[in-house]
Amino acid sequence: xxxxxxxxxxxxxxxxxxxxxxxxxxxxxxxxxxxxxxxxxxxxxxxxxxxxxxxxxxxxxxxxxxxxxxxxxxxxxxxxxxxxxxxxxxxxxxxxxxxxxxxxxxxxxxxxxxxxxxxxxxxxxxxxxxxxxxxxxxxxxxxxxxxxxxxxxxxxxxxxxxxxxxxxxxxxxxxxxxxxxxxxxxxxxxxxxxxxxxxxxxxxxxxxxxxxxxxxxxxxxxxxxxxxxxxxxxxxxx
Amino acid sequence: xxxxxxxxxxxxxxxxxxxxxxxxxxxxxxxxxxxxxxxxxxxxxxxxxxxxxxxxxxxxxxxxxxxxxxxxxxxxxxxxxxxxxxxxxxxxxxxxxxxxxxxxxxxxxxxxxxxxxxxxxxxxxxxxxxxxxxxxxxxxxxxxxxxxxxxxxxxxxxxxxxxxxxxxxxxxxxxxxx
Numbered sequence: 216x217x218x219x220x221x222x223x224x225x226x227x228x229x230x231x232x233x234x235x236x237x238x239x240x241x242x243x244x245x246x247x248x249x250x251x252x253x254x255x256x257x258x259x260x261x262x263x264x265x266x267x268x269x270x271x272x273x274x275x276x277x278x279x280x281x282x283x284x285x286x287x288x289x290x291x292x293x294x295x296x297x298x299x300x301x302x303x304x305x306x307x308x309x310x311x312x313x314x315x316x317x318x319x320x321x322x323x324x325x326x327x328x329x330x331x332x333x334x335x336x337x338x339x340x341x342x343x344x345x346x347x348x349x350x351x352x353x354x355x356x357x358x359x360x361x362x363x364x365x366x367x368x369x370x371x372x373x374x375x376x377x378x379x380x381x382x383x384x385x386x387x388x389x390x391x392x393x394x395x396x397x398x399x400x401x402x403x404x405x406x407x408x409x410x411x412x413x414x415x416x417x418x419x420x421x422x423x424x425x426x427x428x429x430x431x432x433x434x435x436x437x438x439x440x441x442x443x444x445x446x447x448x449x450x451x452x453x
Numbered sequence: 454x455x456x457x458x459x460x461x462x463x464x465x466x467x468x469x470x471x472x473x474x475x476x477x478x479x480x481x482x483x484x485x486x487x488x489x490x491x492x493x494x495x496x497x498x499x500x501x502x503x504x505x506x507x508x509x510x511x512x513x514x515x516x517x518x519x520x521x522x523x524x525x526x527x528x529x530x531x532x533x534x535x536x537x538x539x540x541x542x543x544x545x546x547x548x549x550x551x552x553x554x555x556x557x558x559x560x561x562x563x564x565x566x567x568x569x570x571x572x573x574x575x576x577x578x579x580x581x582x583x584x585x586x587x588x589x590x591x592x593x594x595x596x597x598x599x600x601x602x603x604x605x606x607x608x609x610x611x612x613x614x615x616x617x618x619x620x621x622x623x624x625x626x627x628x629x630x631x
Contacts (some may be wrong), residue, residue, distance in 0.1 A: 314546065336599070
């Protein structure tokens with residue numbers, strides 16, 4: 216496979232042909248923010264946090280969906296990009312009911328961490344306070360739509376890694392919801408294997424293990440590396 | 454020697470946890486007292502919010518008619534107003550009732566779950582709840598935000614010390630929740 220050389224934030228880096236800017240940058244120690252990307256799952260470009268500037272292109276591009284090219288010049292952390300990212304996080308926080316202090320994932324949430332990292336110390340937009348359901352019909356897990364950011368990691372891990380495709384997204388715009396099967400309660404899903412992969416990859420407190428209380432839930436994604444390595448290298452190692 | 458800056462803290466619709474964290478400054482409270490005059494606070498016996506305050510930390514969201522009146526007075530008499538803690542900044546737990554209609558919330562709390570079975574009301578004594586809990590920034594202009602539930606004593610000290618030194622506090626380490 217041939218190698219491509221490109222410039223990211225003033226640094227020359229090499230990448231494999233076909234690699235995304237996002238992945239090449241991370242391999243070179245340039246950590247572009249993200250919420251929907253998760254190593255081992257396919258990319259969808261849903262969260263827009265990894266947008267970058269590319270010389271010669273007017274529009275910002277999601278780095279997780281854009282392949283590297285020879286002599287490409289990319290900027291990942293300009294004042295304009297930081298301002299966009301702050302606004303994206305504020306939009307996410309305003310859209311649903313993210314009450315960190317009483318959330319199961321308080322202290323270990325990717326959205327909460329990213330807000331702090333980007334300097335989001337308040338939300339300039341008006342909170343929407345939508346009335347949303349919590350599905351506790353499953354024996355072991357819960358789904359709290361109040362915390363969901365529609366990153367679709369649950370949809371992808373269930374389809375691509377577990378092979379069950381229990382999860383999907385229904386509705387449009389502000390009515391979008393992750394659903395199990397055709398919208399049945401999770402506990403009545405015929406396809407769910409109760410493996411819990413969706414819970415572990417969820418970046419927020421939207422999917423959680425039952426019995427966990429405030430700031431009690433921690434997510435373990437170690438399984439994903441095992442499975443991906445096993446598939447790619449035929450070796451059962453992390 | 455010039456007069457020390459005047460510092461105040463107020464408590465609106467919150468649990469007082471931010472003030473508890475403020476008290477966790479422990480011996481640094483003495484240092485703070487040497488840097489500023491604490492002119493008004495729920496932990497000081499002062500009846501009326503004074504004029505000419507330099508910095509006010511506001512804990513809590515705006516949940517009732519008293520809060521609405523008080524925050525406007527505080528804003529008019531304060532140079533630098535700080536939304537202090539998650540309830541002031543985001544509404545937080547105080548604003549959880551915004552998911553429901555106020556009448557349903559009162560009915561649940563007082564008719565269904567309390568022994569008296571009546572919703573307390575006494576004009577001029579019991580402030581009326583606002584239809585929706587508001588963030589401080591929804592009512593008055595806010596100069597700085599110090600999120601956290603509660604903000605840690607360290608964060609409070611660094612923040613207030615920076616303001617007292619005439620600096621803009623760093624946003625480092627500010628986070629929602631704990």
